[in-house]
Amino acid sequence: MKIATSHSCQPDTLSAVQESCRQLRHRLAQDPDILFVHWSVLYPGEELRKLLADQFPDCRIHGASSCLGGMTEEGVFSQDGRGMVLMGLADPQGAYGVAGGKLGANTRESAADIVLEAINNAGRPGEMPDLVRISSAPGYEDDIITGIETVLGPETPIIGGSAADNQVRGEWELITHRQHLRQGLVITVFYPSTTLSFAFHNGYSPTQAKGRITKGAGRVIEQIDHQPAALVYNDWTGGIISSALENQGSVLADTTLYPLGRVVGEIGGVPYFTLAHPDRVTAGQGLSLFADIKEGDEIILMRGTVETLISRAGRVAQAALQANRLTPEEISGAMVIYCAGCMLTVKDRIDEVSQSLNSALGGKPFLGAFTFGEQGCFPSGENRHANLMISAIVFGPTR
Template sequence: MLIATAQSRASDLVSAVNDLAGSLAIVARGMPDFVALHFGVGTAPAGLHAAAVARFGTVALHGGSSCLGIMTQDGVNIASGAGLGALAIWDAAGSYGTGSCDLGTDAGDAAQRATQAALASAGRQGEIPDLIWLTVAPGREEQVLDGIRAVIGNETPIVGGSSADNDVSGNWAQFGPIQCHSDGVVVSVLFPSTRIASAYQSGYAPTGDSGVVTRVDGRRLFEIDGEPAASVYHGWTGNAVPVAGKAPLSILAAATLWPLGRVERQIAGVPFHLLAHPAVANPDGSLDLFADVALGDRLWQMQGSADSLVARAGRVARQARDDAAGGIAGALVVYCGGCMLAVRDRMDEVQQGINTALGDAPWLGVFTFGEQGIPAGGVAKHGNLMISCTVFGLGS
C-alpha cells in the first residue's frame, strides 16, 4: 500500500485538479485505487467533479465539501474558503469502490443503494468491508447509518462526516464517480491489504448539570424535565448561550463550547458522551439540534475550551496510531467544522499536533457539520463537535 496526499490553492478548477494530480505523481505511479477529494465550497462542486473525473477517471472517487477547506501534513488550507485536498491510495492487493445517491424521501434506502453500488464497484458484492468512508448531507445521518448497516451489518467501522459549507447556508455538496449531489450520500467501501485503526472522541467534559428529554420531535428539542429546553439550556450555560425573542435565533457559534451530551457507553468506567450541537433557539422555547435525541434520553451539559479543542486532535491521532500497533501508511482525519471556526486562529497548532502524533505519515483532514465514528467497543454513531482519526497500517 502507498498513500499520498496533496492540496491546491489554485482558483482555476482544471489547474487545481492538475496540481493535485502532479503532487500525487499520477503519471509515475499510475491511477490510484481510491481518491478522497474534499474542498471548501468557494470551489464550484459540479465543475470540480467534472475536472476530477476527467483527470482521475471513474476510480473509487469520493468527494465532499468541507468548511472553508482542508488540512494535510503540509499545512492548513482555509484562508480562501476554497481550499482543496486529496488523499490517494495505491493498493493492488486491496479492493475499493464508491457509490452515491440522492437522499430523496427515504435516506435509509438511499444509503443502502449507495452501499450496494460501492460493493459492486469494488467487485465485492455480498462481502463485508473493513472500513466505510462516508460523506452525507446534514440532516438525516442516523437514518443513513441504519441503511448502511442493513447491508453490511454492525461490525464494519463507518467513519466520515456530514458535508459542510462556509456559512451554514446549505451550499454543501457530495459526489461519487458518476454524479454530484447537494442532498446526497457517498459511500466508499475499503478492503485494504493492511490493518486499520480508528479513534473517535470529543474535547468536552460534563459540567454536572443534566436532565431528561420529556418532549422532542426529531431534532427539535422542546422540553427537558418538563421545562422549555432553551430556558433550561440557558441556565446550564450560565447564560452564556442566549434565548430567542420573537424570532428564531442562531446560537450555533455561542453553543460551540456548550454542547449537550448523551452517555453512549462506559469505557473502563469512564462515560463516553456523544454530543449534539444546539443550532437555533426558537421563540416557543425549543432548541434545534444537529443530531437526533430521543424521549427519555438523559442530556448532560458539556463544556469545552479553545485549549481542549486544539489539543484533542493530536490526542485522537495518537490513540489511532497506538491502536494500529506499528508503522502507518497514512490517515484520514475528521475535525468538526464548528470546532474549527471556534479555534480558527489556532488551526496551525491543531495541524502540528496531528503531525507530531502521526510522524511522517501523509494525512488529509476535513471540517464537517456532523461526524460519524466508532466509540471504543461500540458501533458507528453520528455526533457533533467530534474528532476522528483513521489510520492505515504499513503491513497486514
Template sequence: MVALKSFAASGSTENVLSDLSLHIADATIKPNLVCAFYDCDHDDQAILDFLRKEFPDAAILGGTSCAGIMTEAGLGGAGSIGVLLIEDADGDYGTAGVRLEGDAADCAERALHTALENAGCAGELPELIWIYQTPGQEEAVIEGLRRVVGDRCPIIGGSAADNEVAGKWRQISQGGVMTDGLVVGVLFSSGGIGFMFQGGYEPSGESGIVTRVVYGSAGGSGIVTQSCGRQIVSIDGRPAAEVYNEWLGGVLAEKVEAGGNILVDTTMHPLGVDAGKIEGITHYLLVHPDKILENGVLSTFASIEEGTRLYSMRGEKARLVDRAGKVASAATATLSGGLSNLAGGLVVYCAGCMLAVGDGMPKVSQAVASSFGGMPFLGCFTFGEQGAILNKNAHGNLMISAIAFGK
C-alpha cells in the same frame, strides 16, 4: 503494500487543478481510492472531471469542506483543494453515490450494495465504510447501512459543509456531483485500518432527562416511527431552551424570549449523551444546539430520544487544538504495529470546532501531522461527524474521527 500521497493547493479551481496536475505527474502512485475535499467556492464538475481523467480506474469520493482542508503540510485555508491517493493493489475499494430522496435509510442501503458491487465484493463485510453526505438525515443513513452490516463494521465519515451554513454543500463520486446526496465507500484494505471517534469536551455538572421531542412520521402515512427528533420540547418537564439557558448561566436569555440562531453561542457549550465507559472513563456523544424556536423548543444538529439524559458540556480552545492529535494517535495505536506500520490517514474535524479554534488551527494540523509521524493525511471540516464509539456506529456533532491506514 499500501501507499498514500496527499496533495493540496489554494486559489482558483483552474489554477489549483493545474498545480495538482504537476504534483501528481511526479508521483509514482496508482491509486485504487481517491478522496477529494475542497472549499465550496470551487467548481465541483471541473474537480470531478480532473479526477476522472487523472485516475480513470480509481473509486472517487468527497465533497465540500468548510473553508478548505488540512494535510501533513499544514492548513490549506480558504480556496484550498486537497486530494488523498490510496494505492493498495491487494485491497478492494468501491464507492457509490445516491440522492437522498424519499426514505434515506433505503437510499443508504442501496448505495452500500452498489459500492460493494463496484468493489467486486458483493455480499462481503468491508473492513470499514466511509460516508460523506448532505446534512440532515445522518441517523437514517446509519440505520440503512446497519441493516446490511449491523455494528460489525465501523461507519466513519462526515456531513458536507459550506462556509456560512447556507446550504451550499455538495458531494462527489465517480457518478457525478450532488447537492442532496450520500457517497458510500467500502474499504477492504490489505494493510489493515485503525480508527477512533471522540470529542474534546467535558461535563460541566448539570444534566436532565429529555421528556418530549418533536418527531416526524414515515413518509405521508402520518404514523410515528420513533420517539426521537432534532427538536427538544422539554427537559425534566420544562421548556428545553429555558433549562439549557440556566445550565449556561443565563447567556441565552434574550434568545429564549425572542428565539433565533444560537450556533456560535453554543459551540463551547454543547449537550452530551453518555456513550459508555472505556477503562473507567465516560465517553460522550456530542449534540450541538443551533436554534431556539417558539415556546422554548431547542433545535439541534443531531437526533435525541425521549428518556435520554442530557449533560451540559464545556470546551476550551486549547483542548480542541490538542484533541485532534490525540484522536489521530489513538487511531494509530489501534492499528496492528502502531506508528511503525502507518501509511497515512484521513481525519474528520468538526467545522464548528474549527471556527471556534480560529487562528489556532495551524496547531491542529501540526498536532495531527505529529501524531501520524509526518505520514500523508487529508482532513476535512464538516457539519456533522459519524463514527464508531464503544462498538456502536453513531452520528454526533463537534466530534473528531481519524482513520489510520496500515502498510
C-alpha cells in the same frame, strides 16, 4: 499500499485541480486507485468532478465539500474561504468501491442500496468490508447509519463526516467519479491490503448540569424536565444564549464550547459521550440541534476549551494508533475528520491542530476535512452520528 496528499488554493477550479493533481502524481509516482477530495464550495462541485475524472479516468473518487478548505500533513489550506485537499491511495492488492445517490423519501432504504452498490463496485459482492466511509448532506445521518447496518449488521465500523459549506447556507456538495450530488450520500467500502485502526472522540468534559428530555423529537428538544429547553440551557450556561431567546436566532457560534452530551457506554467505569450541538432557539423556546434526540434521553451539559479542541486532534490520532499498537513508522497514512464548529472556534490557531496531528502521525500523509456532523465507531463498537467530534483512520502494515 502507497498514500500521498496534495493541495491547492488557486483562485479558479481548473488551476486548483491542475496544481493538486500534478503534486499528487509526483508524490505517488503513479495514478491512484482511489481518490478522496475535500474542497470549499467556492470551487463548483460539478466542474471539479469533471476535471478530476479527466485527470484520473480510471480512478474511483469520493468527495465532499468542507468548510473553508481542508488540511494535510503540510498544513491547513484555506485562503479567503478557498481551498482543496486530495489524498490518493495506490493499493493494487486491495479493493475499494464507491457509490453515490440521492436520498429519497426513505433514507434507510437509499443507504442500504448505495452500500450494496459500493460493494459491487469493489468487485466483492457478498463480502463484508473492513470499514465503510460515508459523506452525506447534513440531516440524514442517523437513518443512513441504520440503513447501512440493515445490510452489514452493526459490527462493521462506519466512519465519516457530513458535507459542509462556508456559511451554513445549504450549499454543500458531494461527488463520485460519475455523479454530482447535493442532498445525497457517497459511500466507500474498504478492503485494503493493510490493517486499519480508528478512533472517534471529542474534546469535552461533563459538567454537573443534567436533565431529561421530557418533550422533543427528531432534532428539536422542546422541554428539559418539563421546562422550555432553551431556558434550561441558558440557565445551565450562565446566560450565553440570552440574546436569542426573544428573536429565536441562531446560537450555533455561541454554543460550540457547551454541547449537550448523552452517555453511549463506559470503559473501565469511565463514561464516553455522543454530542449534540445546539443550533437555534425555536419559536416555542426549544432548541434545535445537529443530531437526533429522543424523549426520555438524559442529557448532560458538556464543557470544552480552545486548548482541548486543539490538543484533542493529536490525541485521537494517537488513540487510533494505539488501537492496534502501531507506531507512526508502521503506517502509510491517515484520514481525519474534524468538526467545522470546532475549527471555527479555534480558527486563529487551526495550524496548531494540523501540527498536533502531524506530530502524532510522525509526518505521514493525512487528509483532513471540516464537517457539519461526524460519524464514527465508539470503543465498544457502536456506530453513531454526533457533533463536535474528531475521528481518525490509520492505514497500518500489510497483512
